[in-house]
Every structure is written in C-alpha cells, then in structure tokens.
Amino acid sequence: MSSLQTPPLSAGQGGPEARAVRVVRILLPVVVLAAGIASWELVVRLNDIPPYVLPGPSAVFQTLVSDWPVLSQSLLVTLLTTLEGFAAAALGGIALALVFNQSKWLEYSLFPYAVILQVTPVIAIAPLLLIYLSQQTAVIVCAWIVGFFPVLSNTTLGLNSVDRNLAGLFRLYGASRIQTLAYLKLPSALPFILGGLRIAGGLSLIGAVVAEIAAGSAGAGSGLAYRIAESGYRLNIARMFAALLLLSAAGIVIYVLLALTSHLVLRRWHESALGKDN
Amino acid sequence: MVGPAALSEACSGTEGLAVSLRGVTKVYDSGVMALGPFDLDVNKGEFVSLLGPSGCGKSTALRLIAGLSEPTSGTVGISKPAGQARLGHSIGFVFQEPTLMPWTSVRENVQLPLKLAHAPAAEANARIDEALTQVGLAEFADAYPRELSGGMKMRVSLARALVTDPDILLMDEPFAALDEITRFRLNNDLLALWRNLRKTIIFVTHSVFESVYLSQRVIVMTPRPGRLGAEFGIDAPEPRREDFRTSVEYAGYCRQVSGALAPGKPGS
Numbered sequence: 350m351s352s353l354q355t356p357p358l359s360a361g362q363g364g365p366e367a368r369a370v371r372v373v374r375i376l377l378p379v380v381v382l383a384a385g386i387a388s389w390e391l392v393v394r395l396n397d398i399p400p401y402v403l404p405g406p407s408a409v410f411q412t413l414v415s416d417w418p419v420l421s422q423s424l425l426v427t428l429l430t431t432l433e434g435f436a437a438a439a440l441g442g443i444a445l446a447l448v449f450n451q452s453k454w455l456e457y458s459l460f461p462y463a464v465i466l467q468v469t470p471v472i473a474i475a476p477l478l479l480i481y482l483s484q485q486t487a488v489i490v491c492a493w494i495v496g497f498f499p500v501l502s503n504t505t506l507g508l509n510s511v512d513r514n515l516a517g518l519f520r521l522y523g524a525s526r527i528q529t530l531a532y533l534k535l536p537s538a539l540p541f542i543l544g545g546l547r548i549a550g551g552l553s554l555i556g557a558v559v560a561e562i563a564a565g566s567a568g569a570g571s572g573l574a575y576r577i578a579e580s581g582y583r584l585n586i587a588r589m590f591a592a593l594l595l596l597s598a599a600g601i602v603i604y605v606l607l608a609l610t611s612h613l614v615l616r617r618w619h620e621s622a623l624g625k626d627n
Numbered sequence: 628m629v630g631p632a633a634l635s636e637a638c639s640g641t642e643g644l645a646v647s648l649r650g651v652t653k654v655y656d657s658g659v660m661a662l663g664p665f666d667l668d669v670n671k672g673e674f675v676s677l678l679g680p681s682g683c684g685k686s687t688a689l690r691l692i693a694g695l696s697e698p699t700s701g702t703v704g705i706s707k708p709a710g711q712a713r714l715g716h717s718i719g720f721v722f723q724e725p726t727l728m729p730w731t732s733v734r735e736n737v738q739l740p741l742k743l744a745h746a747p748a749a750e751a752n753a754r755i756d757e758a759l760t761q762v763g764l765a766e767f768a769d770a771y772p773r774e775l776s777g778g779m780k781m782r783v784s785l786a787r788a789l790v791t792d793p794d795i796l797l798m799d800e801p802f803a804a805l806d807e808i809t810r811f812r813l814n815n816d817l818l819a820l821w822r823n824l825r826k827t828i829i830f831v832t833h834s835v836f837e838s839v840y841l842s843q844r845v846i847v848m849t850p851r852p853g854r855l856g857a858e859f860g861i862d863a864p865e866p867r868r869e870d871f872r873t874s875v876e877y878a879g880y881c882r883q884v885s886g887a888l889a890p891g892k893p894g895s
Contacts (some may be wrong), residue, residue, distance in 0.1 A: 512726065514722045514723075514724060514726040515726055515728065517690075517695050517720075517722075518720065518722075518726060518739075519743070520695060521693055521694065521695060521718065521720055522739070522740045522743045522744065522791075523743065523744075524743045528743055532728075532739070532742070532743075533728070536728065536730045536731070537730075539730070617730075617771055618729045618730045618731075618771050618772075618773060619729070619730070
C-alpha cells in the first residue's frame, strides 16, 4: 500500500490566449458603458433638452456630489432596512425549512401558505401592512416577505438532497436526529442555502424599495426609494437618477458580497466553486 | 475435493458464528420479492463472498445484516461483541461508492463514526491515525475527498469502516467502479488487512474472479428472488499473492463458480 499519487493540483491560469479573452470580457462592458454615457450626454446637449425632462449624465453626477449628504443618509436607511429584511428572511427561511424537515405534518399544513405569500405581489400587500404596522416594521416585513421564500425552498431542496448512502451510514452508526442534522443535512444543504441567500439579498432590496415607495405617500419615509418619489414630485429628475444609481450600486454590492461569501465557504469542496480544470 | 460444499460446517473450526440468517425474506413495498428465503452462516474471522447477477438481492442481504433494513420474515443474528460496550460499532460497512462527505477532510471523514459515538478526542485521534495507516493514507489526512483518486477514496471509506475496530466488515461491491489495476491492488491490500486483523468479512460482488481470489467461501446466489444457489470452499494456501491469480488452481475454481452462475442451471 505504498504507491499513492499526489493529489491533482489545480491547473494554471491558462495561456496568453485565455488571458486575452479575460481582458476583453472586462473591457467590452466598460466600452459599452462609456459609449452609452457619451451618447446620452451628446443627445441632451445637441437637442438642448431641459434638465427637468432629461438631465445629462454630467448633471446627474453633479447632483450626486452636491446632494450627497441627503442621498447618503437615505442610502444608509435603505441599506439598513434591506439588511434587517435579509436577516429576517435568512433566519426565517432556514428555520422554517428545518422545522418542515423535522415534521412532515407541519410542512403539509404550512407550505401552501408560504407559496401563497410568495406569489401575491408584495406591492399589493405593502399598503395593507402600512395600515396595521408601524412604517419601520412594515418595510422590514415587506423585505422579509419577498426574501424568505427562495431561502425556504432552496434549504428544503438541500435538506432533501442528502446522499442516501451517507444517510444510511449515519443510521448504521446510530446518529441522533441532531447529529444527523448538524453533521449531514446542514452541510449537504449548504450550497443550496447559499444559493437561496444570494437570491434573497437582491429581493430584500426590492422589498425594501417597494415598501418605501408605498409608504412614501404617507410622507414619513427617508430611504432612497422615498427620495426618488419625492424628487419626482419636484421634477428634480437629476436627483431621481442619482438615487437610482445608488440603488443599483447597492444591489450590485449585495450580490457580489453574497457571491463572494458563497465562493469562500464552498471553494474547498463544491463543484460550483471549483475551476473547470478540477 | 471441492464443489458445492456440504454447508457451513465445512468451514467451521473457529470460535463460532459471527452472522446467522434463518429463513430471511425481503419483499419491497412495490411487491418485488428481492430475497429469500435465504439462510447464511458466517463463522468468526471468515471471509465470505456473496456472488450473483445484478438484482439478485445480495446487497439487500448485506443491508439486512447491517440493520439498515428490516427483513420481511426470518431472523438475522449477529454475534455480540465480547466484553464491555465499545466505542463505535461492531459492524463496519463499505458501500459501492466511497460515500464520503465532500465538505470535509479525509481525517474528519474517518472520524465520523467516533464522533457520532462521542469518543474522547485523544482516543479518537489515535484510532484515526491507525486506520489511515492501515489503508496507507496517513499522509493524506488533511486532503479533501475531491483531491483523491477513486482508489484512494475507497481506501478512505475502508479506513472509516475500520476506525471503530468492528468485528464484522460488510462490503457492498466496493471495488466495482474502479479500474482493474487499482482493483487488483486493493484486493491484495484487503487480503493483507484481513490476515492481520482477522475480521469477519462478507463481501458482495458480481465478479467471479474477485470472489475466488479473496474468499475462503463463495456463495452463489440465484436470480431474483435471491436464494442460495451453490456454495464453494476455496481451499487455496495462505497467504494468497498475485501469483495465485495466474495459477491453474485459481482458474479451476473460477470455472466451477462460473458454471454455477451460468443461466439454465437448475434452481435459477
């Protein structure tokens, strides 16, 4: 029992050709962005479009800088709401999936309502929530409603995707329910859970924005979505664009952070996080 | 001198039975009669192969012995480990696939049965090192399963089955998915382990050559429902080495066993 090979190491980063392809893949979208901004600016200037109809990108950027104190404050509010909604969705989704996994009866009783909550458009639920809940709570509940379902359904899928033989092994060695959950089911489900969280992150932002817009008419909001609605009433179109830009950026950052987390957690073992050469 | 053996008495002479099946049947929920009635006696320290075509219920028999499924009728008897209750388990099981947890290292995979039994860390570590050394993987303790070749993964699986120091080792076509070179090497290593540790091994396979090479006794099972078709004692001198594979004696046993497997035989 001596002739053992060394484990295959991950192959190198590919030849110069592969590198060129990578550079092009980064470069092309940047070129498209630059071209888009340039032609936007050009169209606005050549046609003398007034800023209360369509501000040019330079005007939007100026607004972003000059209104930064207001906008950053609003960004913080929206991000905080999103984070709270996301945390609630993550905890709620995973916890509910665990409960369903332990008790079929509870799953049969409650799962249809989880689906109903998911398929009913949140924009239609938000005004109702605002009647019964404080605005702060209502916004978080909205973020939770749109975010929890992907976590729930992915976690459920993951918990049910356990390798049958491994499950048999755990039974053979007399594993308790808790042990099976902690050492087998949760690790097996982890890639699925992380996938669900990645979707939930973006959805929580949407939920938060939807609720803010619904609440905006009530007047008390101060998140980015509220700023957009408010600027719209005032024909401050540049600020609408600036706030939209920040929302977009927030969405991208949330996605990248969650994707990165997923990659770091899974990189040692899961197919999704391994290079093609492995 | 050899031939369908009289029954298990032919192989007695050790301290008693490790496994005893009496009139065991298994009918699946779908109504398929997978096994039986099936009788089997395996002596302590014996190496027995269950050989048969796919779907003859040999894996079912193994799962019944392991307690992974319940017989529809009949009794499954397993010898109780002597002395005080031990860590882990008196049965080790090696599946057809390595069945490793991909999210953790070789060491933690091997540690699993001890962890489930709440073994103290110091003793667990000593046992893991021992089991990994037995299968020749001591240097790969910190590797992840995906970094290993198919044969090495199977070795990890074997180490995990050995880590509780079980009396009985059940192996369900463990080397079927491996290439021939790797399989031959693992065959030899398994025989060496068996000689050193003297565990009772019940080995399920659909390879005539593998069963004859490894076992003291080959039990040929009939197609579904699986019953005892024929039984052969393999009285080759110990220790068997690679040259046994090419011996006339080996070829003779293989011919006999293949004959019992051939379709059209009475009882099939």
